[in-house]
Structures are given as C-alpha cells and as structure tokens.
Amino acid sequence: MGVFLCAMAAGQSMAFLGDVDAAKAAAHDVFELLEAETSIGISDSSSSKGQATQDGQGMRIKFDNISFTYPHRKGVKVLDGLTFEVEAGQTVALVGPSGGGKSTVFALLQRFYDPTEGEILVDEPAARLTEAGLVPWRKHIGFVSQEPVLFDMSLEENVRYGAPPVSSAELQEACSRAGMDDFAGSKVAWDAQLGPRGGLLSGGQKQRVAIARALVRRPRLVMLDEATSALDSASEATVQKAIDSFITARTAALDKPTILIIAHRLSTVQxxxxxxxxxGGKLVESGTHAQLLSERGVYYGLYMKGAS
Structure with missing residues (x-):
C-alpha cells in the first residue's frame, strides 16, 4: 500500500515539473534584474546639484545636440542631434509621428537613461542634468501618464501618495486646479475607498486625480504623456478643460511650472x-499652432489628418 501511495504521489508531482521549470526561469530573471547595476548615479537629498531654489517655479531646459541609443538596440539612433530650448514657465508640446522620439525625451528628462551624445542643461546658470542628484531631481517632476496608477485607498490618500507633507488647504488647491471639484467636494468623497486600481472612478476622474497628485508636489516641471489619449470623447473634453484651466490659472498663481505635453491629438495642444x-529623432519644425499651420509642413499634415 505504501509503495502504491508513493507511486501515486510521484506521478502527480510529474504534472508540476513544467511549472517548476517556468518558476525557476522567472526567478532567474527577477534576481538578474535585482542584481543589475545602473549607469545612472543615484544621490540622496544631500546633493546640491539639481535642487530648486523655490518649489513650483518653472525651469529652463535645453537639449544640446542630443543623440540616444537604447542599450538593447545599439544600432538604432532614437534621437539624432536633437536640439531645442524651453524657457522657464512655458507650456511646450511635443508632437510628431509615432516612434519619432517624443517618449524618449521624457525618459531622458526623468533620467531613466542618460544621453549617448550631447548635453541636457537645466536652469540658469545652466547645469548638466547628468550631474544632478537623481532623488532631488525627480522631486521636482510631476508626471502624468495615459494610464494613471491608483490604489484601493481613499481619494485623499491617492492624491497625497508620494508627495511631501502638505496642508489640507494645499491639497484642496491642487485638486481644484486639477478640476476635481465636481466629485471631490465633500468629506464623504475624500474618505471613500476607490476600489482596486481606482475602479470606482471613471477614466476622466482617474486622470484628474493623477493631475492633482502631480500638482500637490509643487513641481517645477510637469510632464503630461498623452494624458487624454485613453479616454472617450466626453472624458477627454473634461480632462482637457482641467488642463487648459490649470495652464491659464498659472499666470495669476504663485506656482508657474514648466509644462511639457506629448500629444497625438493636436486639438489638445493648440x-x-x-x-x-x-x-526621426530630429526637430523638424518649431513654432505656435498658427505659425506651423501657415507653413503647411509636417505639423500641417498631421493636423489635417486628425481633422479629417
């Protein structure tokens, strides 16, 4: 009987050998990732470089002949001699065909990578971004992606997540600037759990929470990465109205961060x-919406294609 039971157990265990092999391979990949060394220097808040003189005030950014190749695609130049300047407090949109290098610009500004060639300079006097302490630098950035990450916590906890301690008044101000007044106007709303991944909120509401989370940090640089692209037309209009109101309100507000926007829908960046x-990794045109339309170049073609 004992031999029979052992044989049965051995037979059943054979069915799991494939899972064991898959788990071993996955564990190898995880440990390889954990042990990988980054070329990006990580500094704490004691670093003097890359720190703001005043939170909320915009920064000047200059890309000086930037070229970049991803480590896993060494033969492909994603950026090729890219040069442009953004003045402190400006709202600047990055547009162009898919794969042109817009998201790579954002990745370099967040220092997920450093340029292969050229320099990124920030502020006056100009300082090399590669010399900035990684931790203090990222504290100056408010980033909003097309798919915000929310948690099964209260609305207030989600907005405060990752931000330095702020007063209730500062929190309310950030939420108001993000256009949240229509669904965050009561204590009941503030204390309500949002469900897994914020599932109790609509797509437009989630995006406005993400914008408020970025603003409550009083960032010097706000980066909006296709913040409305995953929304339906009604939600997109609501979020775009919040973004437009925030941009307009900066002229009368204490905080006037620099804003960079990546957008495929050109109606959102006019x-x-x-x-x-x-x-193709290069700057091919630059100007205002009206100027670029009058030139009838690449931007004009993209705009007319989206309007048709």
Whole structure:
C-alpha cells in the first residue's frame, strides 16, 4: 500500500515539473534584474546639484545636440542631434509621428537613461542634468501618464501618495486646479475607498486625480504623456478643460511650472506657447499652432489628418 501511495504521489508531482521549470526561469530573471547595476548615479537629498531654489517655479531646459541609443538596440539612433530650448514657465508640446522620439525625451528628462551624445542643461546658470542628484531631481517632476496608477485607498490618500507633507488647504488647491471639484467636494468623497486600481472612478476622474497628485508636489516641471489619449470623447473634453484651466490659472498663481505635453491629438495642444515637431529623432519644425499651420509642413499634415 505504501509503495502504491508513493507511486501515486510521484506521478502527480510529474504534472508540476513544467511549472517548476517556468518558476525557476522567472526567478532567474527577477534576481538578474535585482542584481543589475545602473549607469545612472543615484544621490540622496544631500546633493546640491539639481535642487530648486523655490518649489513650483518653472525651469529652463535645453537639449544640446542630443543623440540616444537604447542599450538593447545599439544600432538604432532614437534621437539624432536633437536640439531645442524651453524657457522657464512655458507650456511646450511635443508632437510628431509615432516612434519619432517624443517618449524618449521624457525618459531622458526623468533620467531613466542618460544621453549617448550631447548635453541636457537645466536652469540658469545652466547645469548638466547628468550631474544632478537623481532623488532631488525627480522631486521636482510631476508626471502624468495615459494610464494613471491608483490604489484601493481613499481619494485623499491617492492624491497625497508620494508627495511631501502638505496642508489640507494645499491639497484642496491642487485638486481644484486639477478640476476635481465636481466629485471631490465633500468629506464623504475624500474618505471613500476607490476600489482596486481606482475602479470606482471613471477614466476622466482617474486622470484628474493623477493631475492633482502631480500638482500637490509643487513641481517645477510637469510632464503630461498623452494624458487624454485613453479616454472617450466626453472624458477627454473634461480632462482637457482641467488642463487648459490649470495652464491659464498659472499666470495669476504663485506656482508657474514648466509644462511639457506629448500629444497625438493636436486639438489638445493648440494653446501651447510652443510646439516642437519631432520626427526621426530630429526637430523638424518649431513654432505656435498658427505659425506651423501657415507653413503647411509636417505639423500641417498631421493636423489635417486628425481633422479629417
């Protein structure tokens, strides 16, 4: 009987050998990732470089002949001699064909990578971004992606997540600037759990929470990465109205961060101070919406294609 039971157990265990092999391979990949060394220097808040003189005030950014190749695609130049300047407090949109290098610009500004060639300079006097302490630098950035990450916590906890301690008044101000007044106007709303991944909120509401989370940090640089692209037309209009109101309100507010926007829908960037058209890793056009339309170049073609 004992031999029979052992044989049965051995037979059943054979069915799991494939899972064991898969788990071993996955564990190898995880440990390889954990042990990988980054070329990006990580500094704590004691670093003097890359720190703001005043939170909320915009920064000047200059890409000086930037070229970049991803480590896993060494033969492909994603950026090729890209040069542009953004003045402190400006709202600048990055547009162009997919794969042109717009998201790579954002990745370099967040220092997920450093440029292969050229320099990124920030502020006056100009300082090399590669010399900035990684931790203090990222504290100056408010980033909003097209798919915000929310948690099964209260609305207030989600907005405060990752931010330095702020007063209730500062929190309310950030939420108001993000256009949340229509669904965050009571204590009941503030204390309500949002469900897994914020599932009790609509797509437009989630995006406005993400914008408020970025603003409550009083960032010097706000980066909006296709913040409305995953929304339906009604939600997109609501979020775009919040973004437009925030941009307009900065002229009368203490905080006037620099704003960079990546957008495929060109109707969302018409109010930008400057539009940079990036294609093939190069800057091919630059100007306001009206100027670029009058030139009838790449931007004009993209705009007419989206309008048709």
């Amino acid at each position: 109010k930008a101070d400057k539009i940079l058209v990036i294609s």
